[in-house]
Amino acid sequence: MHSERPGVPAVLKKESDYHIDLPLIFKKQEGQSRNFKNVSLRRNTSLHNKEYRWSEARFVSKRGRVKIYLRHIPQKSMRYVKDLGNTLVNLQWRWVILIVTLVNLTAYFTCALIFYWDSWLSGDFETDQKGQGLCMKGTNHAFAKFFMLGIETITTTGYGYWHPTENCNFFYIALGFSTLISILIDGIFISVVYVKLNRTKTFTFEQIFSRKAVVSFCNEKLCLIFRLNDRDGKHWISTAVRLYLLKQFTSAEGEIIPNFVYELKTKPHGMLFLPVEIIHEIDQHSPLWDMSAQEFMTTKIEIIAVVSGSSIQTGQSTVSQTSYLNKDIMWGYTFSPCLEFNNKLELVVNKRALNHTVPQEVPLCSAKCLNKLQNQIAARRNSMNLNLLLHGLDIVRTSRKHIDLIKVC
Structure with missing residues (x-):
């Protein structure tokens, strides 16, 4: 099947509506738009807008933030x-x-x-004597000086010109209160700061993930691929990469789950010293097995990538995550090489090429349909080879008969 214009694929309705004996190959052109719908969104677009839900709604933002908000929480x-x-x-x-x-x-x-209350109860405001029988010396009944006295007491910086005396009635109570308050404040907020500095870090996706994911061939298998580049070594120890697919699912009882979570298996990726490609092979066990190029563009899906590990420098646990929507997945493209040697024979990572993709000839049908077509082609090739073999045997037998006749003659 060919499209009316060169370089533009014909949209297939269903795979079952067409009898295709050979794979349909389509080579994507540079700059060609992959969006099935040209949706222009405004900043204040309502969350209930259908176009917003279809094109932009995410569970995880590109920068790794989980965009799930709870409303109307009782006793929040x-x-x-x-x-x-x-x-x-x-x-x-x-x-x-x-x-x-x-x-x-x-x-x-x-x-x-x-x-201030202790000074008032002790009679400092009723007497005019200076330094004799005063509870608080040097304050002159000014509240600002009492406030400074409170700061000196809690921070234990020591008293200066104004200070309490033994004539106070509740000075020891105030001193004990200030001591307990200082211990409580220091204990709570020092612990909070320590935990915040040592908790699992989350980095932006530009430092770790490629901007796009691609669907291309890898070892003659249709695969979903994205690239990782952990140049700072934040995930080099005990690295774990997980992929999750959010897609609508209908159970056997007819219940429709709008955002069912599938876990996608990934191939071993090795160490993250260099940029690596995380590969999910679309096989019989993959939830993407039945999805064609058209369904990738029209079906609302979200693929969440999560990378966890520890820093090789500090040993601190780090988690990075991002998501890929339909518009972030490029069918028929593959990543270009990003490693090269310089004049000193040193291995250099070309940062500009980390997100660069090149077109690849990839069928528009699903991996399931492609597998059937490959089996048909393999069966035809085997039958053709068998016919050629039988034809060769007939030729050999005929030639032997002619040789025997020649010998008899």
């Missing part, structure tokens, strides 16, 4: 307070710094109020 604030440790760890740094600042200011202000 109380749950955050009960799980305060995880809440502080998961907060962004700007909010942690703001909370630390507000908590310390509140502690300073509370301690200043206690000292």
Whole structure:
């Protein structure tokens, strides 16, 4: 089957509607658009818009952020307070710094109020004597000096010109309160900062993953391939690569699951010292077995790639992830080589070629249909070879008969 214009494939309705004896080969042209629908989205497009859901809705963004949000959670604030440790760890740094600042200011202000109240109860505001029988010396009844006194008490910097005396009634209570508050604040926020600095890191996809995934031949098998480039060694120890496919699934009972998760098996990839290609072979056990080029463009799918491991420099665990939608998967392309030698015979990684793809002749039918066609071709070749062999045997037998007749004559 040929299309009306050269270089543009004819859209197949169903594989079962056509009787194809030979593989349909199509070579993609450079710059050809792969999108089945030309969807232009605005920034404020509603989440309920059909076009938005079809083309842009993701579970995982290209930068690795999980885009799942919960709404109408009962007692949401109380749950955050009960799980305060995880809440502080998961907060962004700007909010942690703001909370630390507000908590310390509140502690300073509370301690200043206690000292102010103690000074008032001790009679400092009723007497005019200087230095005799005063609870707080040098304050002159100014609240700013009491606030400075609270800062000096909590931070244990020592007292200066203004300081409490033995004439205070509740000084030891204020001192014990400030000590407990300082220990509590330091213990909580030092632990939060330590956990945030040592938790599993997540890096952007530009540092690890290729922008596109391709469907091409690898060892005469139709495969889904994307490229990894961990140049900083963040995943070199105990590297694990996993692929997940999110696709609509209909159970045997007729239940439709809009986002069913399949796990895609990958071939061994080796070490990540150099850019490597992660290969998923589309075989009988793959959920992509029945999907043709047209279905790749029209069926809403999302492939999530997750790479985990530990840094070779610090030993810290690292997880990176990204996703590929229909528009991110290029059918009929393969990655170009990105390794080359320089003048000093040193192996160099060409960074510009990491995401560069070149066209490859790939059938537009599914891997299942392609397997049937390959079996048909193999059977025809075997039958042709057998006919040639039988024909050769007949020629040999005929020649032997002629030789025997010649000998008799």
